[in-house]
Amino acid sequence: MSDSRQRILDRLRANRPTDVPTPMVYAKALGWDRERCIAAFSERMQAVRGEVHRMQRDAWVGWLSQQLPERGLHRVLVGNGRIGDALAAVAAQPLQVRRYDRPIESWKPELFGDIDVAVTGARAGLAESGSLVLWPDAEEPRLMSLVPPVHVALLDADRLYENFAALIVAEHWGDGMPTNALLISGPSKTADIEQTLAYGIHGPKELVTLLLE
Amino acid sequence: MNQTEAFHRRIDAALHNDQLRRNFRSALTGIMARRAEQFPDDAQLQALRDQARAVRANALVRQPELLERLERQLTANGIQVHWAEGPDEANAIIHEILARADATSVVKGKSMVSEETGLNHYLEQRGIDVIESDLGEYIIQLAEEPPSHIVAPAIHKNRREVAELFHRFHPEIPYTDDIDQLTQTARAILRDRFATADAGISGVNFAVAETGTLCLVENEGNGRLSTTAPRVHIAITGVEKVIEKLSDVPPLLEILTKSATGQPITTYFNMISKPRQPGELDGPEAVHLVLLDNGRSRIRVDAELLDTLRCIRCGACINHCPVYVQLGGHAYGTVYPGPIGIALEPQRIGIDKVGTLTSACTLCGACGEVCPVRIPLPTLINRLRAEAVDGLRAGATVRGHGSLRKPREARLWGLWAALYGDPTRYRLFIWLASRLRWLTPPWLGAWTRYRSAPRPAARTLRELARDEGFRDE
Ligand code: SF4
Numbered sequence: 001m002s003d004s005r006q007r008i009l010d011r012l013r014a015n016r017p018t019d020v021p022t023p024m025v026y027a028k029a030l031g032w033d034r035e036r037c038i039a040a041f042s043e044r045m046q047a048v049r050g051e052v053h054r055m056q057r058d059a060w061v062g063w064l065s066q067q068l069p070e071r072g073l074h075r076v077l078v079g080n081g082r083i084g085d086a087l088a089a090v091a092a093q094p095l096q097v098r099r100y101d102r103p104i105e106s107w108k109p110e111l112f113g114d115i116d117v118a119v120t121g122a123r124a125g126l127a128e129s130g131s132l133v134l135w136p137d138a139e140e141p142r143l144m145s146l147v148p149p150v151h152v153a154l155l156d157a158d159r160l161y162e163n164f165a166a167l168i169v170a171e172h173w174g175d176g177m178p179t180n181a182l183l184i185s186g187p188s189k190t191a192d193i194e195q196t197l198a199y200g201i202h203g204p205k206e207l208v209t210l211l212l213e
Numbered sequence: 214m215n216q217t218e219a220f221h222r223r224i225d226a227a228l229h230n231d232q233l234r235r236n237f238r239s240a241l242t243g244i245m246a247r248r249a250e251q252f253p254d255d256a257q258l259q260a261l262r263d264q265a266r267a268v269r270a271n272a273l274v275r276q277p278e279l280l281e282r283l284e285r286q287l288t289a290n291g292i293q294v295h296w297a298e299g300p301d302e303a304n305a306i307i308h309e310i311l312a313r314a315d316a317t318s319v320v321k322g323k324s325m326v327s328e329e330t331g332l333n334h335y336l337e338q339r340g341i342d343v344i345e346s347d348l349g350e351y352i353i354q355l356a357e358e359p360p361s362h363i364v365a366p367a368i369h370k371n372r373r374e375v376a377e378l379f380h381r382f383h384p385e386i387p388y389t390d391d392i393d394q395l396t397q398t399a400r401a402i403l404r405d406r407f408a409t410a411d412a413g414i415s416g417v418n419f420a421v422a423e424t425g426t427l428c429l430v431e432n433e434g435n436g437r438l439s440t441t442a443p444r445v446h447i448a449i450t451g452v453e454k455v456i457e458k459l460s461d462v463p464p465l466l467e468i469l470t471k472s473a474t475g476q477p478i479t480t481y482f483n484m485i486s487k488p489r490q491p492g493e494l495d496g497p498e499a500v501h502l503v504l505l506d507n508g509r510s511r512i513r514v515d516a517e518l519l520d521t522l523r524c525i526r527c528g529a530c531i532n533h534c535p536v537y538v539q540l541g542g543h544a545y546g547t548v549y550p551g552p553i554g555i556a557l558e559p560q561r562i563g564i565d566k567v568g569t570l571t572s573a574c575t576l577c578g579a580c581g582e583v584c585p586v587r588i589p590l591p592t593l594i595n596r597l598r599a600e601a602v603d604g605l606r607a608g609a610t611v612r613g614h615g616s617l618r619k620p621r622e623a624r625l626w627g628l629w630a631a632l633y634g635d636p637t638r639y640r641l642f643i644w645l646a647s648r649l650r651w652l653t654p655p656w657l658g659a660w661t662r663y664r665s666a667p668r669p670a671a672r673t674l675r676e677l678a679r680d681e682g683f684r685d686e
Contacts, residue, residue: 017274024267026264129478141494165460174458179489185478190396193367194236201432203437
């Protein structure tokens with residue numbers, strides 16, 4: 001095995017192509033202000049059937065405790081941070097709040113079968129592409145934004161960047177990455193049959209962004 | 214049967230399958246229009262292509278250092294790196310990882326590199342249950358067919374064909390050819406598999422050396438599930454996929470999704486840098502990366518051919534190819550079809566094996582115009598044609614060069630060169646051709662299979678021009 005490594009590297013080294021200039025860092029500054037970013041984010045997200053709701057910073061708990069039951073989403077998965085705490089504190093029948101507080105191995109069937117909606121935070125948002133940026137962690141694990149049929153994400157409007165290039169530079173992502181980082185742009189979809197778009201294949205069928213201002 | 218006869222037979226079958234050609238025509242027309250919509254401003258498109266090309270070219274020049282850096286960084290992050298010269302070694306490595314982890318059921322995300330190695334077949338023969346989880350891949354796995362397109366593997370099937378497949382394998386589910394319902398059916402079938410699989414296997418779109426990050430681009434979420442739900446994740450990719458910096462990713466990602474499917478971005482862009490860390494509650498405990506060479510490093514021998522390796526597998530060249538739209542992907546008989554297949558496969562596998570693919574090109578140039586990393590595909594294809602018949606003896610580097618040389622063809626071209634290289638001979642020849650035009654045989658090989666034989670005009674253009682008062686010099 002290590003022989004293969006050596007042979008491959010030797011062959012690659014044996015033929016060094018002529019140098020090319022190091023590419024410039026791709027910067028695509030658009031000069032958008034906050035309102036423009038919010039408008040672009042919402043428009044892009046809605047174009048791929050993502051819901052966006054603008055609201056006051058502290059209005060989301062009330063919004064969810066009203067909306068989730070209305071939509072028949074009763075079994076709510078939350079993480080172990082302040083979002084979970086806030087929701088657990090106000091949740092009343094018919095909402096049942098389930099915390100993601102154990103390793104997945106001990107409750108996989110339940111996660112895949114018995115959860116209606118997961119509520120998570122978002123690290124940032126990208127205006128140009130209409131994307132949520134997530135860094136799942138111990139508090140809000142990776143499968144939360146993936147397995148339940150509906151994903152609700154709370155996004156602080158102050159955390160909107162113009163695009164991915166701007167975010168990477170501003171936050172020095174090159175210095176080190178977390179276990180998993182994600183851009184999520186809409187609910188899961190496919191066009192594998194006759195190039196016709198169909199939503200809700202393997203990931204969430206609905207993606208709701210609550211944009212907090 | 215030699216490769217040319219076999220290829221012609223596959224072409225014949227494809228051309229006589231009207232349904233297949235209709236499926237391709239309608240799918241590709243839509244994709245081309247959606248791509249065009251994403252690039253309303255040509256200057257911006259060209260600048261983005263320059264950037265993407267620069268990133269990939271830089272990565273190829275510095276490939277050995279970057280691969281070592283990638284390996285160092287991944288290892289430091291806790292991801293295990295394996296190197297494989299060819300398909301057998303890659304498959305064996307993967308099988309061993311699975312065996313050691315006691316993993317008997319596998320969910321796969323889309324990976325063309327695993328098609329190169331025939332991984333599914335290899336694992337199934339060893340008692341491992343492998344299921345493709347990308348909807349297109351799942352469809353063709355049921356049909357026991359290879360992908361016909363690198364981005365849309367089941368593009369050759371229409372909804373009725375998919376409906377029949379689903380019904381055959383899952384008679385318990387009521388028949389439907391409604392695309393939304395078929396999609397929900399696939400969701401239900403595959404969900405159990407995601408919940409229970411021991412290991413997930415995926416490809417990689419970009420491997421970032423700087424941070425040790427594996428990037429996956431997808432819409433369905435099956436790639437994320439395959440790399441997150443099982444306890445082991447194995448990624449397999451070609452050695453050319455490495456790029457230097459994280460800041461190289463945004464331009465590549467943007468031009469990849471816009472070129473491939475006409476989307477400004479895909480639903481998911483998944484960046485994996487570590488296995489599950491202490492305290493984390495999900496994600497695989499072990500992550501492996503298999504780096505496959507399989508003929509790639511040899512391509513570096515030649516500066517012109519090196520461009521082939523810039524490819525980011527967007528499929529745009531395939532979508533815009535007037536030959537591919539008529540034939541579909543299976544006729545090529547190789548893992549990668551269309552223009553990139555014609556350029557890559559003879560270099561990877563040898564002209565003596567698949568060099569005849571180079572004839573499946575009209576040199577129209579469409580592929581070169583849309584390629585996001587500016588690979589000069591028509592130039593490369595032309596170059597391979599020359600190598601196939603050794604028209605470039607001194608600089609030929611591709612395995613099997615000269616193997617398609619036919620003495621009669623070579624003599625005919627020699628004669629042509631002699632006639633066209635000398636004005637007196639040339640004039641005499643065309644004068645004779647027009648005077649003796651009744652001698653043209655009615656049958657001229659492949660040309661007259663679908664067309665009538667051309668007959669030279671009674672008088673040459675030169676004579677007609679002289680009559681009109683043009684000076685012949
Ligand atoms: S050769 Fe260019 S156009 Fe074709 S798949 Fe590769 S990157 Fe895309």
